[in-house]
Amino acid sequence: MGLDWIASPSTSLRGTLDVPGDKSVSHRAIMFAALADGVSRIEGFLEGEDTRATAAIFRQLGVRIETASDGVRIVHGVGIDGLQASNAPLDCGNAGTGMRLLTGVLAGQRFDCVLIGDESLSRRPMRRVIDPLSRMGARIEANEGGLPPLRVHGNHVLQGIDYTTEVASAQVKSAILLAGLYAHGDTTVREPHPTRDYTERMLAAFGWPIEFAPGFARLSGGHRLRATDVHVPADFSSAAFFIVAATLVPGSELRLQRVGMNPRRTGLLHVLRAMGADIVEQNPSEQGGEPVADLVIRHAALHGIEVPVEHVPDMIDEFPALFVAATCAQGATIVRGAAELRVKESDRIATMATGLRALGISVDETPDGATIHGGRVHGGRIDSHGDHRIAMAFAIAAQLADGEVRIGDVSNVATSFPGFDALARAAGMNVKPFD
Ligand code: S3P
Secondary structure, three states: OOOOEEEEOOOOOEEEEOOOEOHHHHHHHHHHHHHOEEEEEEEOOOOOHHHHHHHHHHHHOOOEEEEEEOOEEEEEEEOOOOOOOOOOOEEOOOOHHHHHHHHHHHOOOOOOEEEEOOOOHHHOOOHHHHHHHHHOOOEEEEEOOOEEEEEEEOOOOOEOOEEEOOOOOHHHHHHHHHHHOOOEOEEEEEOOOOOOOHHHHHHHHOOOOEEEEOOEEEEEOOOOOEOOOEEOOEOHHHHHHHHHHHHHOOOOEEEEEEEEOOOOOOHHHHHHHHOOOEEEEEEEEEEOOEEEEEEEEEOOOOEOOEOOHHHOHHHOOOHHHHHHHHHOOEOEEEEOOOHHHHHOOOOHHHHHHHHHHHOOOEEEEEOOEEEEEOOOOOOEEEEOOOOHHHHHHHHHHHOOOOOOEEEEOOHHHHHOOOOHHHHHHHHOOEEEEOO
16 A cells, blocks of 8 residues: 655755745645735745645646646636535545634635545544634534534624634644634634744735734634735745755765745754754745745754753644754753644654664653653654655654665655656665655
8 A cells, every 4th residue: 555665864955956845835825826816936845745625626726727837827817706616525535724724714715525535634633623613603513523524514604703722733723713703703812832924924915804923813704815926935844854854964065955944834943953953054045935945954963952842832843854854963852842743744743753662773662752862763664654754754854874774655746756766766766665
C-alpha cells in the first residue's frame, strides 16, 4: 500500500533551493479570492493535494478558478454571498485547515453541505470548531466524538460571539472569524497563546475591516471583500526540513530563497539557534505583505535544550524536524506543552518516538511532549502513518544514519511538499522511491 522511500547517509548538502509556496496562505488565498468581488490572481500557489482540494471545493461551489500555469490561479470571485450549493460531498482530502476553515464559511450559507476527508482527517477533532460555531447559531452534525464527516446546515442566522479559544489554534480562530463575516454584530477571538495570523492579514488585504494584535482579533459582519492579487511566500514549514538537514550533515552549506518569515511561524529558528545552529537571514524584504528572507544554513554541532513553551505554537508543524535535530544533539532535548501534536495528521509524539526508537534513539514520551536523548542513528524501517511531515523528518534522520532507512507510506508528502524527494536529491541528500 502506498509509496515507500529508501533514504541513506549523505556527505553534505549544498546549493540554492526554492521550496514550494506556503500551505496556510494558499488555502486562504483561494477562499478569500473566491468570496471577493472581482478577479484575483494568486502567484506561488502551493500545487499540493491539500490546497488543490480546497480549490476543487470552491469550483464545486460555483467559482471559476483557472490554472494559468504551475503555481498560478486566476480566481473569478462570486462575492461574499455568491456560492452555490453542491449535491456532492466536499472532499477536503488530508487537510485539517481546509475542513475547519470551510466549516466557518459554510455555516454562513443558505444551503446545506457535507464535508468529508481521508482516513487521517476523519480521525481529527472537529468539536473545537463545532462548539463555538454552534454558539454563534450554526447547525453542524458530526459523527460520534465530533469527527468528520460534517453536515453543515445553511439558513441559520449567525450572531457574533466573544470567544476565548481553549487550545492555541489558528484553524479554530479562523473558522470563527470566517463565520463572523456572515454574523450580525462583532465577532471577537482571544487566544491563550498567539497563533499564525494569515486570516486576519489577508482579510485586511481584501478590504474587510478587522482589528487584530497577537492573541486577539475582532471583525463585524456585513462588509464585502475586494479582489486582490496574492503573492504566496515559500513555506517555512517545508524549508524547516532543509534547515535541519543542512545543520546536521557535516560540510553542508545551503541557501533557501525567499522563505516566509512571519514571526508566528519561525519558532524553530529560535530553538535551533539556542541549540547551536548557524542560520543567517539575508535580503529581508516583503512579499505580498508577508516578511520573507533568504536563509543560509551551515553545518553546526547542536546541544540539547528544554524548548521554551512559549515557542510551541510558533513551531507547531516543525516538531518532527526538531525531534530529528534533537536526535543528533549532544544531551537531552525536552519538549513540553505540545499536546496538540497528538491530534495532527498523526499522533506526532507517538509516531516520532516509535520511529526514532526503531533507529536506536532513546525517547521518553509524556502526554504533552517527549525527552529525546541524542545518540547514534542506525538504519531501520519506519512507518510514517501516512503523515507527510513524519516521512520527511525521517528522510532527514537517514542522512545521519549508519545504514539504510526505509520509510513506509510516503504518498501524503504530496499534500504539502510535492517534489520533496527530487529537491532533496538536488541538494545532495540520498532519498529515493523504493521499487
Ligand atoms: C494551520 C494551523 C495549524 C497548523 C496547520 C495549518 C493553518 O493548525 O498545524 O498545519 O493554516 O491555520 P492549528 O491551528 O490547529 O494548530
